[in-house]
Amino acid sequence: MQKGIWTIIIAHIMFCLSFVVVTVKARVASLDPALEEAGRDLYANPRQVFWKITFPLLLPGIQQQHFFPLR
Numbered sequence: 001m002q003k004g005i006w007t008i009i010i011a012h013i014m015f016c017l018s019f020v021v022v023t024v025k026a027r028v029a030s031l032d033p034a035l036e037e038a039g040r041d042l043y044a045n046p047r048q049v050f051w052k053i054t055f056p057l058l059l060p061g062i063q064q065q066h067f068f069p070l071r
Contacts, residue, residue: 020065027061 031054039049 023061023065
């Protein structure tokens with residue numbers, strides 16, 4: 001099997017993905033469930049709760065890992 005640039009790219013993605021998962025998982029664990037509950041109390045559907053409340057709270061952790069491969 002000939003290894004080329006795509007093998008390197010896939011290996012790099014898989015390596016970096018593990019660090020992203022650990023960081024985002026820690027961020028999810030620190031979220032206050034009351035914020036999502038408040039969104040549901042205001043009649044937001046699950047998709048709206050995710051995009052308007054959860055995702056913006058996770059975004060700093062995701063953005064932080066965006067620059068990881070550049071180190």
